[in-house]
Amino acid sequence: MRHALAVRVGPVGFRIGSAWPSPVAASRALYQGYPAPEDGIPDLTVRLYPERPWRRWLRPSVAIGGDYWLPDAAPLPLAQALLAAEMGMNLQVALGWRRHLLLHCSAVERDGRVLLMSGASGSGKSTLATLLALSGWRFLGDEFAFVSLGDGTIYPFPRAASLKNEAVAAVRAAGGIVGPVLEATPKGTIGYWRPPADAVARMAEPAPPKLLLFPRFGEAERIEAMAPSETFVRLTQASTNYVALGQAGFSALTRLVQGVPALTIGYPDSAAGLAMVERLWREA
Amino acid sequence: MAQDCDKPEKSPGESDAAALGVAGRRGVLMLGAVAATSVVTIRPALASTAASVLNCKIPIPDPAHAGQYITQDGRLVAAGTKDAVAPPPRPITGDEAKKMINGQSPAGFDPSSREAYVNYIRRLQHGTSGFTCYASLQVPRP
Amino acid sequence: MRAPAIVYAADPPAARIAVALDALVAVYHRPSGVTHLLAAPSPELLDALADGPADAATLRDRLAARYDLEGDADDRITATIDARMEEMIVAGLAWTT
Numbered sequence: 001m002r003h004a005l006a007v008r009v010g011p012v013g014f015r016i017g018s019a020w021p022s023p024v025a026a027s028r029a030l031y032q033g034y035p036a037p038e039d040g041i042p043d044l045t046v047r048l049y050p051e052r053p054w055r056r057w058l059r060p061s062v063a064i065g066g067d068y069w070l071p072d073a074a075p076l077p078l079a080q081a082l083l084a085a086e087m088g089m090n091l092q093v094a095l096g097w098r099r100h101l102l103l104h105c106s107a108v109e110r111d112g113r114v115l116l117m118s119g120a121s122g123s124g125k126s127t128l129a130t131l132l133a134l135s136g137w138r139f140l141g142d143e144f145a146f147v148s149l150g151d152g153t154i155y156p157f158p159r160a161a162s163l164k165n166e167a168v169a170a171v172r173a174a175g176g177i178v179g180p181v182l183e184a185t186p187k188g189t190i191g192y193w194r195p196p197a198d199a200v201a202r203m204a205e206p207a208p209p210k211l212l213l214f215p216r217f218g219e220a221e222r223i224e225a226m227a228p229s230e231t232f233v234r235l236t237q238a239s240t241n242y243v244a245l246g247q248a249g250f251s252a253l254t255r256l257v258q259g260v261p262a263l264t265i266g267y268p269d270s271a272a273g274l275a276m277v278e279r280l281w282r283e284a
Numbered sequence: 285m286a287q288d289c290d291k292p293e294k295s296p297g298e299s300d301a302a303a304l305g306v307a308g309r310r311g312v313l314m315l316g317a318v319a320a321t322s323v324v325t326i327r328p329a330l331a332s333t334a335a336s337v338l339n340c341k342i343p344i345p346d347p348a349h350a351g352q353y354i355t356q357d358g359r360l361v362a363a364g365t366k367d368a369v370a371p372p373p374r375p376i377t378g379d380e381a382k383k384m385i386n387g388q389s390p391a392g393f394d395p396s397s398r399e400a401y402v403n404y405i406r407r408l409q410h411g412t413s414g415f416t417c418y419a420s421l422q423v424p425r426p
Numbered sequence: 427m428r429a430p431a432i433v434y435a436a437d438p439p440a441a442r443i444a445v446a447l448d449a450l451v452a453v454y455h456r457p458s459g460v461t462h463l464l465a466a467p468s469p470e471l472l473d474a475l476a477d478g479p480a481d482a483a484t485l486r487d488r489l490a491a492r493y494d495l496e497g498d499a500d501d502r503i504t505a506t507i508d509a510r511m512e513e514m515i516v517a518g519l520a521w522t523t
Binding site: 074087186187236237242 | 324328341379413
């Protein structure tokens, strides 16, 4: 591929190859200051390419591929190529990473312990993690939590947080810098927030989990404990590699649900959510 | 009967477990009702969690049958067949499919064709273009 | 003539890893790599098959030797055991010989 970038995020060394210069330039800017892959050898490759040769120039359209690939994936217009690069990195990790148990969770650390927040798009897990990071927590990631198969500690994966629609304004209101912002993507407006330098510098430092929350944005305030067996089932649905890991995945996940309390929380807005999180953390 | 488990219909911790209690270790074994369920098999839809990180599309019909029309119950027939609808002008995205399945009519598509498209999507089989996308929507089959 | 009772069998206990989470037990079945959540009396039935294949009446006796069974009539207990074993056969944790 004509244009390429190599960057390490947490345990993963990426190589991003692109038929166009702009996605690589945008990624390089977003991940400025991040280290190179260990020993210069990437673990996963993302390829951004035209689905048909003429689509490199004619209504340029970026298809997402790499070591791993999914059928039915829709290409993105070149103006949204940064989103394509981000999706490409998520896709490669989701399909190809076997060295940790992967959970679709955001993660932040305080006092040497990790708060995990699990949920689908729109639950608020990315926004809450970003707002917590802006109030002093260490940002470990907003998309995937990497759970050690050996001892259950959480390894950081501090990619830029992707904030959707109203979350962009919420984070800016809290003093965070959000940019670039892509409009009219398939997921609406998306803005990227760069993790603080501290989060990047400490990307190789794991910490044990203390609390797991399932946030539900836009609901009346409520807190409900979740039984370990239900937590187990929900986390298998939130993991992209539980099945592939076999016994190691089973051991890691049972260890997690036995050792970490889980709660569902409903919250009407970010301020309420943050207050609930801080209180539950103190009480956990 | 064992249940497939893409989305549990109820919490496994609830009624059955409460009635059954903790088995064996304290000496009493609650056998429960004959009709109770005691096995839940974990079968996460791999496509769903992976595809949630990707934007997907469903071509209607799949490229191998391009140009065919769709009957109201989702089957493919020759173009121009009476009571069948024309295919949409472009592949529909995962989000648009989800809206249609939930009864809405996203912009850009003929509302009267919605039911035919939804039934086509529900008939998709593993290996046909669009199946992975549909599977990722986690919309329960009726 | 009455049909002979169904005889069930399962892998030995070493083929499974069982972790009690709460009222449900998470079970990893090594030969298939599939994870199941089981509620009583299913984990106990699987363990009771460690002594060899057995029909519902024999399983009832093996369970009664280890546990205090609920005071149900014997035939209701065997009907319940048949239902649980059928579930586990569908799940791939047991089979009939």
